[in-house]
Amino acid sequence: MAVDIKNLNHNQLNDLIAKAQQRQTELRKDKVAKLREKIHALIKAEGFAFEDVFGQGRAGKVRKTGGIVPPKYRNPADPEQTWSGRGKRPRWFNDALKAGKKEKDLAI
Structure with missing residues (x-):
C-alpha cells in the first residue's frame, strides 16, 4: 500500500498523519500486552508470583x-x-524580623 503523499492536500495529509499515529499507538499497546504476557509466563515458569518479584505495587x-x-x-x-x-512566611513574621526581632524571639 504505497501512498503518494505529493498528491495529497493539507486535509488529506493531516488525516493520514492522524491515522498513522493512531495505528502506531495500537501497535505499541499490542506489543506491551504481549511483553506483559511473556513476563507473567516467565515468572510463573520459575515458580514465583508476580507480587514476589515486583511487590504489592501501589496497593x-x-x-x-x-x-x-x-x-x-x-x-x-x-x-x-x-x-x-x-x-x-506570613507578613507579620517578616514585619517582625524587619523591626529587629529574631526568629527565637517569636518562637513559642
Whole structure:
C-alpha cells in the first residue's frame, strides 16, 4: 500500500498523519500486552508470583498525608496569629524580623 503523499492536500495529509499515529499507538499497546504476557509466563515458569518479584505495587504502600503541624511561632502583637514554620512566611513574621526581632524571639 504505497501512498503518494505529493498528491495529497493539507486535509488529506493531516488525516493520514492522524491515522498513522493512531495505528502506531495500537501497535505499541499490542506489543506491551504481549511483553506483559511473556513476563507473567516467565515468572510463573520459575515458580514465583508476580507480587514476589515486583511487590504489592501501589496497593501495598501507604502514603502519608499532610496532617496538622503544631505552630512554632506566634505574633507578639496578636497572639492568635501563629505559623508552623512551613511554607511562605506570613507578613507579620517578616514585619517582625524587619523591626529587629529574631526568629527565637517569636518562637513559642
